[in-house]
Amino acid sequence: MFASVSDTTTTISCDVFDTLLHRDDRAESSRFRTIAELASQRLSGEHGVAINPRLVWRTRICVQQQAYRAVELANPKGDVRFTDLVAVTATMLGLEGRRAAILCEAEIAVERRQLRPNRPFLAWLAEQARMGRRVIAASDTYHEGATIAHLLDTLAPGHPVATIYTSADLNATKRSGALFPALLRAEGVRADQVVHVGDDALADVEMASAAGLKALHLVRPRHIRIRRKADAVRARLEQLLVHRNGFLAGRGVALT
Amino acid sequence: MSGSPTASSPPNSEAFGREVLGPILAEFSLRLWLSLRFFPEADEATLLFCARGGLRLRQVYERFLARTGLPSPVATNSLMVSRLVAARTCAPASGDALLSELGREFEGRPMAEVALALTQRPDLILSSKWDARFEPQRFAALLAAADVDAVAVRQAITVQDALFRRHLQARSGGRRTVILCDTGLYGSTVRLLRDGVPDRRWFCLQFARSNYKGLATPHFDCTRGLSIESDAYKPWELRTSGLRFWHLIEAVLEPDLPSVRTFVEPSESEEPRSNLEVEGWEHRIADDARGLFSGVLACIDTLDETSLTRIDDDAALAWRRFKRAVVWPRSADLATLSLADRSRDFGRTERVTQFASGDVALGRAVRIRDSLWREGAVMRMFPRVGRAGLVAIELAHTSRALRSVYDRWRGSETGIPA
Numbered sequence: 001m002f003a004s005v006s007d008t009t010t011t012i013s014c015d016v017f018d019t020l021l022h023r024d025d026r027a028e029s030s031r032f033r034t035i036a037e038l039a040s041q042r043l044s045g046e047h048g049v050a051i052n053p054r055l056v057w058r059t060r061i062c063v064q065q066q067a068y069r070a071v072e073l074a075n076p077k078g079d080v081r082f083t084d085l086v087a088v089t090a091t092m093l094g095l096e097g098r099r100a101a102i103l104c105e106a107e108i109a110v111e112r113r114q115l116r117p118n119r120p121f122l123a124w125l126a127e128q129a130r131m132g133r134r135v136i137a138a139s140d141t142y143h144e145g146a147t148i149a150h151l152l153d154t155l156a157p158g159h160p161v162a163t164i165y166t167s168a169d170l171n172a173t174k175r176s177g178a179l180f181p182a183l184l185r186a187e188g189v190r191a192d193q194v195v196h197v198g199d200d201a202l203a204d205v206e207m208a209s210a211a212g213l214k215a216l217h218l219v220r221p222r223h224i225r226i227r228r229k230a231d232a233v234r235a236r237l238e239q240l241l242v243h244r245n246g247f248l249a250g251r252g253v254a255l256t
Numbered sequence: 257m258s259g260s261p262t263a264s265s266p267p268n269s270e271a272f273g274r275e276v277l278g279p280i281l282a283e284f285s286l287r288l289w290l291s292l293r294f295f296p297e298a299d300e301a302t303l304l305f306c307a308r309g310g311l312r313l314r315q316v317y318e319r320f321l322a323r324t325g326l327p328s329p330v331a332t333n334s335l336m337v338s339r340l341v342a343a344r345t346c347a348p349a350s351g352d353a354l355l356s357e358l359g360r361e362f363e364g365r366p367m368a369e370v371a372l373a374l375t376q377r378p379d380l381i382l383s384s385k386w387d388a389r390f391e392p393q394r395f396a397a398l399l400a401a402a403d404v405d406a407v408a409v410r411q412a413i414t415v416q417d418a419l420f421r422r423h424l425q426a427r428s429g430g431r432r433t434v435i436l437c438d439t440g441l442y443g444s445t446v447r448l449l450r451d452g453v454p455d456r457r458w459f460c461l462q463f464a465r466s467n468y469k470g471l472a473t474p475h476f477d478c479t480r481g482l483s484i485e486s487d488a489y490k491p492w493e494l495r496t497s498g499l500r501f502w503h504l505i506e507a508v509l510e511p512d513l514p515s516v517r518t519f520v521e522p523s524e525s526e527e528p529r530s531n532l533e534v535e536g537w538e539h540r541i542a543d544d545a546r547g548l549f550s551g552v553l554a555c556i557d558t559l560d561e562t563s564l565t566r567i568d569d570d571a572a573l574a575w576r577r578f579k580r581a582v583v584w585p586r587s588a589d590l591a592t593l594s595l596a597d598r599s600r601d602f603g604r605t606e607r608v609t610q611f612a613s614g615d616v617a618l619g620r621a622v623r624i625r626d627s628l629w630r631e632g633a634v635m636r637m638f639p640r641v642g643r644a645g646l647v648a649i650e651l652a653h654t655s656r657a658l659r660s661v662y663d664r665w666r667g668s669e670t671g672i673p674a
Binding site for chain 2 (some may be wrong): 033034055058063066069070071073074075078080084088090091092093123171
């Protein structure tokens with residue numbers, strides 16, 4: 001079901017989110033809300049700290065927006081790191097130590113819950129690995145490789161991915177084209193020996209091709225993409241309404 | 257924040273500063289901190305607040321950090337700079353940045369006036385060639401000539417520029433990455449400095465970024481508007497109402513100190529000193545007879561470490577109130593937001609007034625058009641029926657903004673820039 005690769009191909013590189021691991025039809029903003037709800041529950045249940053989940057949600061979004069604006073300004077080819085995002089979100093919410101760690105754990109827990117392995121693709125990759133090809137993953141994400149490895153190990157045990165390259169680790173993104181040369185250097189292979197597979201037309205196809213890799217476009221079904229866009233619009237409207245009303249339920253952090 | 261805007265607030269300047277401008281500048285401070293916290297290789301950068309508006313921004317920001325307990329992610333200092341000083345850094349080469357800035361400032365004026373602004377040397381007597389009206393290429397040729405006049409002008413510029421470069425070196429601690437912080441809008445200073453001092457990496461974080469005159473924007477890749485980022489007022493975007501009365505923001509943030517024009521060298525071992533640094537200048541930064549800036553500081557003083565998550569909401573309310581006061585002013589707003597005359601700067605002494613006056617024959621429409629705050633001018637001239645005028649202005653802006661959105665959409669559809 002996937003394109004055959006030429007004999008000269010030694011390495012299969014693949015994107016992670018929406019390629020190896022499928023996200024559901026929820027938009028990022030909705031995912032952050034679920035994360036915020038889980039974090040608030042745990043903070044309340046385990047530490048007696050009552051923080052409105054909307055506050056956690058809004059703070060996380062605000063921090064991420066400003067972080068990406070800063071990186072885009074000073075190093076448009078680089079990426080933000082998850083540890084920094086969580087550290088700043090925790091600072092703004094007045095959380096330290098174990099309480100701050102809950103923000104991080106909630107995020108990974110929700111990722112695990114909302115991701116599904118792309119089994120047909122994983123089976124094809126396993127076959128390629130059996131044929132002697134090296135399988136690696138390349139992701140534009142603020143997560144470090146170890147986190148992606150943890151998600152893969154949990155959701156797709158026995159997966160054939162040997163090494164994971166993330167834009168946060170390399171400080172180089174696929175969408176800017178900077179990740180691919182770094183990946184080739186690290187792997188010690190020529191571009192024409194690598195096939196890259198992914199769902200993003202710019203990052204995985206255009207930029208991979210520009211770097212000399214053979215690129216394969218693996219697109220999610222149209223209905224998923226439409227539902228996700230609709231969810232993003234709904235979340236945005238909700239955010240605007242909350243802003244417009246100028247209040248948050250339980251405005252302010254009530255630390256107990 | 258106790259400075260949160262409420263509908264029943266008293267209509268005076270201090271209250272407007274505390275309840276409206278305070279939350280807006282608290283939001284700016286938080287965004288500035290976040291930008292710096294995520295700035296790549298921040299330990300190799302210096303944040304330099306640009307005179308004059310930046311000096312008050314620095315006070316607000318540092319007080320914000322002190323109140324909220326957030327640590328400064330980068331080394332911070334003040335930079336005595338102005339567009340005039342920045343222009344001198346590119347003067348010998350006369351590149352696009354310099355010539356377009358001079359062309360904008362001195363359109364129709366004699367080139368001798370430009371030379372006087374750049375040199376600040378009224379004792380230089382220039383030949384009649386310099387009396388011609390400013391033309392960019394002609395000015396570049398005059399400046400590059402080998403005659404006595406050109407040599408004298410270049411020498412005067414070079415002497416001042418060398419002093420500024422020493423000042424920059426001292427203030428940046430020798431770091432190669434410089435992040436300027438300024439009020440805005442177009443970002444001429446960073447555009448000129450990037451051209452004139454290319455051995456450093458330049459960035460600029462402004463309160464507002466706006467290409468309001470539709471000029472070339474090669475420096476927008478290194479410039480951000482943290483509170484406002486739009487080329488025009490859009491009625492559906494609250495914060496763009498800041499562009500309807502930009503001079504209010506500038507007036508609040510600019511202390512009563514002279515614009516930087518010249519530097520002197522106390523001794524070879526000492527850092528050059530600018531004309532702004534008059535006796536007691538540091539105390540004059542916060543001096544505020546009108547009360548708007550005092551109100552801002554009073555608002556910041558109410559913050560603490562638990563306020564960080566409320567800043568966004570307080571600012572959202574404050575922007576609504578700002579828009580109402582600026583776009584739909586009432587008589588109390590006219591009194592609260594009346595400003596003193598402002599200097600034109602760029603080495604000149606002329607001043608501009610908030611509300612155009614003078615020749616009655618010009619007509620009221622022209623005087624409204626030439627005012628720094630048109631909505632205020634409408635209500636001032638037509639206190640009884642002015643609301644209808646405001647509706648007409650708002651409709652005109654809505655129509656223009658919608659047309660611009662449509663043109664951009666068509667441009668993206670057809671691939672032809674709008």
